[in-house]
Amino acid sequence: MQQSETSYHIPVMKDECLHWLSGRPNGIYVDGTLGAGGHTKALLATLGPDARVFGIDHDDDALAEAAKNINDSRFEAVKGNFGFMQTLLPPDYTGKVDGILLDLGVSSYQIDEPSRGFTYREDGPLDMRMSRLRALTAADVVNEYSYERLRDLLFEYGEERRSIPIAKTIISQRPLESTFDLKKCVESVVKGPHTIKSISRVFQAIRIEVNQELEMLKQGLEQAVSMLRDEGRIVVMSYHSLEDRIVKQFFKAGNFTGKQDKDFYGNLVRPLQPLFAKPLSATAEEQSQNPRSRSARLRVAEKVKQEAG
Template identity: 40%
Template sequence: MTDQPNRETTEPTPQQEGFGPSPDKVHVPVLPQAVLEALPGGEVILLDGTVGAGGHAALLARRLTGRGRVIGLDRDPAMLELAARATHGLPVELVHASYTEAREVLAARGLTAIDGLLLDLGLSSDQLAWTHRGFSFQNDGPLDMRFDTTQGETAADLVAQLDAEQLADLFYRYGEERFSRRVARRIVEERRLAPILTTQRLATIVRRAIPGRRGPIDPATRVFQALRIAVNRELEHLEEFLGGMAELLKPGGRAAVISFHSLEDRKVKHAFRNDPRWTVITKKPIVATPEEVAANPRARSAKLRVAQR
């Protein structure tokens, strides 16, 4: 999948593109106080590489002065629509682009380096709530899972095209699913009967393929995570960005990255620790307090790591 830099939010809205009406924002940003403490305020330029519904960007923008601003990027046009509402009247510029395109986005604005950047790698609660996007199996919807619905293969495409060995490898690598081969074989058997096009059908197939009693985590969770990561090339994008992230910052600039599963967190930890350009600020990742988890359960798996150029 090839991203196109500088696709501004003047592009067609989600309604015009056939996404259906966007619901009200339900996402609550995780670790808000820790993010504010990690990144500078005042007359600075900040990049929010995964702006989502705009929660973190709005918090950061309210501390800016003078010509300071936040440049917010996202691959999902529907999320940018929500971010525009959340940041209305604040010094925030929104751009339809992947964070891997940050260098091009900054260069187009005459910027060679910035004062701080944030990545929140989690899936938004809004995206999960939109059944027509196919991220969740709680309700039935098309098996899509693309962050950017204007391009790329869907999860249904991967389920239809990959052979059993490729599917098993995908589920094990990105979902750490120990029954990956059983699940992959069952999918191949079922798709011979009829295409697997919806979230509920795939979830049902996965549940039937995994033996044993069901625990607190739905058996389909790891397979859905793996497909979403593969569809959006999340780990490839993260690894690419981490390698050049220091070059985006001025000396003394800060980078803050929030991850939600071990595959991401390991990459962030190693990038900060193994690159001599970074001074690690968080020796251990910052996690949510019990009070925040009680108010926002999604925060329970969030880990924030911070480093300084």
């Protein structure tokens, strides 16, 4: 039975992604975050008979769902982390890809499934792994990390101002066994209207740590540059400022240091040219229909044509 895309995960800013992504109807495309395949399916509908589309995801549930949604000989699903896309894709496609899409983070089905441990709305195990091949779980982070490490990751990855008392509370309540145990630790520190935001920030921080999301994003962006052909495009949708900052910096400078390299004549040397400075957001209509789209920030860059010789 085919599950409708709306009951599973609604693809965010679908029209905008397709608009910026597709150039050559019979080109090669990579969806680095296949999920349920909503964007890929829509992309395939715009492409010609000789197009090739690879969909990467490291989550078995996502791959199973995409397989139900997409039955197309031009499409190939690939299990793995987009941070290693160059090794996941056929070697002769390096430097030949027309468009790459990254729709970052977790999908609705991962969040909505309490047994995955991403949600604080229902009780579940402290897991939060997108790929079950990962050894580290949320339980390991909250129960085994030192106070300093826990405090710093809540501050850096969650941008949580009360990281010190929350980290101390978590340590005093060890061992934590479920998502509600973790939620209660935050509730005992942050009272009033800000509680939910803090819980959400703490869950985000631990999820980022468990899945090494920022490191994989950096690695994925670098690999995407190698995979793209000259003038090929990368479209990235991020859902929080940490990710968006990384994407913005990389598109602008081609590195993560923030420094822009210049050649002998003072011209910028960078592999990508951002197509616009400010990220695009979902329309008001989409935001009202799909709450997940409210935090989406879409950036697009084009691979700079290398001068011969």
